[in-house]
Amino acid sequence: MRLIFLGPPGAGKGTQADILSKSFAIAHISTGDLLREAVKSGSQLGIKAKGYMNKGELVPDELVIDLVKERLKNPNTKKGFILDGFPRTKNQAQKLDEALGSADTIEQVIYFSTTKSVILERLTGRRLCKNCQAIYHMKNKPPKRPGLCDICGGQLYQRDDDKECTILKRIDVYNAQTKELIDYYSKKSLLREVSGDLEANKLFDILTALFGQYNPA
Ligand code: AP5
Numbered sequence: 590m591r592l593i594f595l596g597p598p599g600a601g602k603g604t605q606a607d608i609l610s611k612s613f614a615i616a617h618i619s620t621g622d623l624l625r626e627a628v629k630s631g632s633q634l635g636i637k638a639k640g641y642m643n644k645g646e647l648v649p650d651e652l653v654i655d656l657v658k659e660r661l662k663n664p665n666t667k668k669g670f671i672l673d674g675f676p677r678t679k680n681q682a683q684k685l686d687e688a689l690g691s692a693d694t695i696e697q698v699i700y701f702s703t704t705k706s707v708i709l710e711r712l713t714g715r716r717l718c719k720n721c722q723a724i725y726h727m728k729n730k731p732p733k734r735p736g737l738c739d740i741c742g743g744q745l746y747q748r749d750d751d752k753e754c755t756i757l758k759r760i761d762v763y764n765a766q767t768k769e770l771i772d773y774y775s776k777k778s779l780l781r782e783v784s785g786d787l788e789a790n791k792l793f794d795i796l797t798a799l800f801g802q803y804n805p806a
Contacts, residue, residue: 590615590669590800591693593676595770596701598759599708599715600785601792604724605701606673608793613800615669618660620653620677622722625748627656643749645758647677647766654684661688677767682774698774699796701785705760712756716745730789 590613594602603619610617624642627635634656638648647653657675660666672695676682689695714727720743725732733739750759774780783795 591689591696592670592800593672593695593698593774594674594701595698595767595774596785597703597708597763597767598756599711600701600703601711601789602673602701602785604789605792605796606671607724609796609800610671612797613669615671616663616666617671617673618657618666618675619673620657620675621673623656623660624648624653643755645750645755645762647762650678650680650684653677654681654688657685658688676770679769679773682770695774695779697781697799698770698779699799700771700774700780700782702782703785707786708760709753709756712751713753715751716747718743719746720744 594606596602603621606617606619624635624638628639628642629635634652637652641648653675657672661670672685676685686694711726711729714729716725716727716732717723718725718738718741721738721741723738723740724730725738725745732745736745737743738745750756771780781799783792783799785792787795
């Protein structure tokens with residue numbers, strides 16, 4: 590099962606990719622997570638990426654494409670993968686097609702639709718675990734103990750780019766550079782639209798039914 594999760598920031602891609610990848614035992618590849626790890630490690634890539642991310646802009650294609658190509662070499666992608674937040678430009682999509690070749694093409698692209706007001710509510714309330722990256726929300730999915738991860742006890746933090754002005758910039762960038770991928774994948778008959786506004790468990794059920802035919806070897 591080779592999937593792409595496409596949609597604006599805060600649509601719930603990461604939340605669903607996390608639980609579905611565990612449920613179907615496939616890899617979850619989030620370029621946002623990979624880039625944040627690079628920033629944290631202080632690598633050359635992280636130093637280059639940080640400025641773009643903090644401003645809500647896209648990291649240059651060549652950096653992100655190489656990162657994904659490298660990640661796709663990992664044997665844990667053999668059973669399948671969910672690409673979360675990649676591709677984000679037409680150039681990235683074309684380079685992905687080239688890298689996968691005709692034998693391992695993308696099977697479905699899930700487009701999570703939502704609205705600006707939902708995005709703002711979700712992202713201003715989002716908190717993440719510093720240790721295991723588990724995703725919480727102050728209202729929709731609060732941790733059992735304030736400020737601490739239910740899974741590993743790690744500290745929760747707010748992403749630097751989850752400030753309102755940066756969120757608005759990310760929405761603009763999505764509309765200008767990423768939205769055209771809806772058309773790109775629609776023309777390839779790969780696109781399925783789901784409402785990102787649905788309650789998370791309900792959305793999980795819908796997606797599980799959609800992938801229900803999948804039978805891991
Ligand atoms: P990235 O980390 O990919 O951010 P994003 O695409 O903006 O997406 P988010 O992680 O903000 O949202 P999400 O849809 O995953 O929502 P989530 O599930 O967390 O990218 C960050 C930056 O990295 C970019 O700005 C760019 O600079 C760079 N970058 C990354 N990829 C790149 C690429 N390919 N090319 C160039 N640059 C790239 O949910 C959000 C909140 O809502 C959470 O609190 C959650 O608990 C809650 N929630 C989720 N689902 C529901 C629900 N159904 N109901 C109620 N609450 C919900």
